[in-house]
Amino acid sequence: MKTTHVADSVLQAALDLFATQGYATTSVQQIVEAAGVTKGAMYHYFQSKDDLLFAIYDRMLSLQKRHLEEIVARGGATTDVLRTVCVDVVETSIDLLAEGTVFFRSMHMLKDPRRKDVIQRRREYHDEFAALIAQGQAEGALRTDVPRSVLIAHFFSDVHYLSYWYSPSGPETKTEVANQLTDLFLRSITVEN
Amino acid sequence: MKTTHVADSVLQAALDLFATQGYATTSVQQIVEAAGVTKGAMYHYFQSKDDLLFAIYDRMLSLQKRHLEEIVARGGATTDVLRTVCVDVVETSIDLLAEGTVFFRSMHMLKDPRRKDVIQRRREYHDEFAALIAQGQAEGALRTDVPRSVLIAHFFSDVHYLSYWYSPSGPETKTEVANQLTDLFLRSITVEN
């Protein structure tokens, strides 16, 4: 436990600073000062500044994927599963608001082997969601007159945009927003009665 | 015309590089080399690297605002105006895809007097859109059981996300996508029959 204290506080400081100032404009010196450690200590646990960014992404992607798979594994009617997934994705994204901010803003800064890795895992996540939509379409519950890729982009756009407008101290709780956005999304992609 | 040739090519090069590499990781040297001019020439027309970023934002915001006001001034039934606005915003955003990428990714890099200015103009734009939604609600055409701020975020999220997935060389034309996204949005915010 004691061993990872330095690494943890560095990661937290990096996350905060990256989210507020951006990755490129945050110096390693700022990070270690905010974390209360020295550069030497930091470079003992991380190989590069890039490592910090990747660690943030890694944690977020792992958590999101785990959530998605747990819900899908639980089973149920397709539309119910889809609704549960949507609500959970929004709620999780609100929990990880800072990570999301950094993710979308600074992904292009990752060096190449790791950037490819992140893109691939993100794609897998998208594909799993796409499979749910496809299943709903096959069952006749979801509309097919709009390309599936557009439907998916339409959903993830909401998730993506959260960090640009949602504030935990605002009028709505994360659960309310999650249900509202999910409702708007499902209403738009369900076949007319 | 000749006078602005240097300024134009610098701006174009800056836009391309900012969109692909990010603002902070693009050096002034790269920009002037890509534009085929020298640093001295560039600094004759721009005061700082910041100027380039602001010029890009300024052009985009002006164009978007002009479009919105023209459509609103043209008048008509509220829901028709709203549809026209939505389609136009998406189409315009696709035309300015690179600008959008830079905007959302690098806005936090703008120095403060100008950042405030950009945020303010963006807010005015949002407010004008919000007024349209409010009018639709007052007429009973749009639902009121979801906070208006959420409805608005729901729309702008689509616009925002375009630069992350849409490609002009992809299967769908900008007009198709504009109509599809507008349709999804309006369907979700219209009152049930």
Added chain:
DNA sequence: TCCAACAAACCGACCGGCCGGTACGGCTGG
């Protein structure tokens, strides 16, 4: 129980390199 021996954790001064910006001089069209 104590100490030698070693490893891991950590420190912080330092480095090469690049970056935004400037100084200044020459060119050139009117």
Added chain:
DNA sequence: CCAGCCGTACCGGCCGGTCGGTTTGTTGGA
């Protein structure tokens, strides 16, 4: 001949990363 236009060489500063050395912890043999 002058005023704007542009080229070039250069600067101070900061940044990511390193490296030799010190401290702290741990192990094992007598």
